[in-house]
Amino acid sequence: MAFEDLAHLRRARDLMDREYARPLDVPTMARAALMSSAHFSRRFRAEYGETPYNYLMTRRIERAMALLRRGDLSVTEVCVEVGCTSLGSFSSRFTELVGETPSAYRTRDHTAAAPVPACYSKTMTRPSRI
Structure with missing residues (x-):
C-alpha cells in the first residue's frame, strides 16, 4: 500500500476517533480518506482488520x-x-x-x-x- 493511502486512511480513522458521536457513514469517512466508498471500505478492512463501521x-x-x-x-x-x-x-x-x-x-x-x-x-x- 502506498504511503499516501495510509495517511488518507489514518485521516478517516482519526475522524472516527474524534467525531464518534456524530452521525458518520461510509461515504463521509471515504471522503475524508479521499477515496470512493467501496475502495475505502476494502482498504480500511485490509489495513485495520475490521470494517469502518465496526471500528466506529x-x-x-x-x-x-x-x-x-x-x-x-x-x-x-x-x-x-x-x-x-x-x-x-x-x-x-x-x-x-x-x-x-x-x-x-x-x-x-x-x-x-x-x-x-x-x-x-x-x-x-x-x-x-x-
Missing part, C-alpha cells in the same frame, strides 16, 4: 463504557451521547463486545479500577471481538 462502533462502545463507569447517566442517555440512534442495537453491540449488558456493566463496582491511570485503563477495558 467499537469506539462508541469504548466511550460508552467510560460513561457507564461514571454512573451518573442512564443507559439511554449514554446511548444517545455516543451517537447511537437505536437503544436495542446499542445494547446488542455492547453485550457482544463487552460480554454483559450495559445495565449490568453500569451497576458493577468499578472502584478497583479507579487508581489505574487512564492510559492503562483504556487499553485493558477496550472492547474487542474474540
